[in-house]
Amino acid sequence: MxxxxxxxxxxxxxxxxxxxxxxxxxxxxxxxxxxxxxxxxxxxxxxxxxxxxxxxxxxxxxxxxxxxxxxxxxxxxxxxxxxxxxxxxxxxxxxxxxxxxxxxxxRHGGRAPSLESADQLEWLGRLIARMHSVGARAAFAHRGNVDRDTLIAQPVRSVLASSLFPSSLHDRYRHVVGRIDRLVAARLEAVGPVRRLRLHGDCHPGNVLWTDAGPHFVDLDDARMGPAVQDLWMLAHDERAMEALLEGYASMRDFDHAELALIPALRAMRQVHYAGWIAARWHDPAFPAAFPFAAEPRWWEQHIIDLHEQADELE
Structure with a gap:
């Protein structure tokens, strides 16, 4: 094929x-x-x-x-x-x-969760904690990790190899992703070893569907080994939301609060990966139709600016 x-x-x-x-x-x-x-x-x-x-x-x-x-x-x-x-x-x-x-x-339908609701966030926190208790029973052997190679090195290679990416921006892009990679490595070292377990991996609001009976999770296509906080941070739009998630989580399972310092690194890696994903899949006709902005040099210029802002946060 x-x-x-x-x-x-x-x-x-x-x-x-x-x-x-x-x-x-x-x-x-x-x-x-x-x-x-x-x-x-x-x-x-x-x-x-x-x-x-x-x-x-x-x-x-x-x-x-x-x-x-x-x-x-x-x-x-x-x-x-x-x-x-x-x-x-x-x-x-x-x-x-x-x-x-x-x-x-x-088929299980549903609506998006209300991430403004402390009750719903606590409910999600409890369910994610239970999910992690199951995930901690064993390890994946074939699905990889939430790490710099997967979320930085590989996507960067895809961007630099793509005809989609303006050649005039190569030096600026190499500089900023090098900066991101160094700062992410430093943050991981500063936090120290954390327990890795089987995760949902892509636990954003679109992969949680809510019904009158409560929430359910869909799409484990990005399930990997990684820290528990990976399944929490995309559901928390601010500190109060994270507090509600963790209140629910802690009622079912211990959480290592040192992992919260990983969130800026995880956010930066996800941003690098997103652009690399688009570049790697551009040959698929669905991608130019869905992401036409990626064909514009100004989008890549803004992407570089955004990465510098992520690096500033990491510093």
């Missing part, structure tokens, strides 16, 4: 055929959901609730890494945590059809 168009053959008919291959009966209703790294569809079924079909990006994760994600989700669900886990067909969660790898899960 050509890497330039990884989903060129993923037609609606192929999606329906993949669902039928599992012994399910689609009714023809398909809804493409908002996903860029993978392709995700809501598929209507005859006389049953719709399912979510996730087709994995070719070449991103190994089969072993995807199966670790699935096993973690099933382990969390078995611990009665509100996590959407993959469906099992003939003892398999990772399915194959016509060259694509995919998984199915039940």
């Amino acid at each position: 050509p890497s330039e168009t990884p989903y060129a053959r993923l037609t609606p008919d192929l999606v329906l055929d993949a669902i039928t291959a599992c012994g399910l009966w689609p009714d023809g209703r398909l809804l493409a959901l908002n996903s860029y790294e993978n392709r995700v569809w809501q598929v209507g079924l005859e006389e049953a609730r719709p399912v979510i079909a996730k087709f994995y990006r070719p070449g991103r994760w190994s089969d072993a890494a995807i199966l670790e994600e699935h096993a973690f989700a099933l382990e969390l669900a078995a611990a009665e945590l509100p996590v959407v886990a993959p469906m099992v067909f003939a003892e398999r969660t990772l399915l194959h059809h016509d060259g694509f790898r995919y998984a199915l899960s039940p």
Whole structure:
């Protein structure tokens, strides 16, 4: 499958055929959901609730890494945590059809959480603590870590190799990402060793859906090993929000408050990674359509300015 168009053959008919291959009966209703790294569809079924079909990006994760994600989700669900886990067909969660790898899960709707609500933040804190208690039972062997290589070195290589990035900005970009990398390394050393555990990895508000029964977590596609604070900081828009999250968290599990000093480093690494992700995926037709601003030199100029501001915060 050509890497330039990884989903060129993923037609609606192929999606329906993949669902039928599992012994399910689609009714023809398909809804493409908002996903860029993978392709995700809501598929209507005859006389049953719709399912979510996730087709994995070719070449991103190994089969072993995807199966670790699935096993973690099933382990969390078995611990009665509100996590959407993959469906099992003939003892398999990772399915194959016509060259694509995919998984199915039940459809669970919901709305965004209210991050202004202390009650909701405490609730999320309790659930994340329980998730981390399960995550601390074992380690991932195939899914990598929240670290400088993954979130700085690799994305920087993608940016510098991309025709998307203006050559006139190379020196300025190299300077600022070098500064970020040194400061992140210094912050990690200053904080010292922290316990790493299996994480959701991308626990931002879009991956938490709220219903009248409470919240549930979706999309463990970025699950990795890392510090507990990685699953907290993206839900806290200010100190009061973090206090509410930690109040809930501490009622279920101890939290090492030294990890709070990692937040500026994690924020800076995420910002570097975001630009590198766009650059690395620009060949996928979905990316120019979704991120047209990245084709403008002024966006990259602003990105460099933003990184300097992150570096200033780290200092």
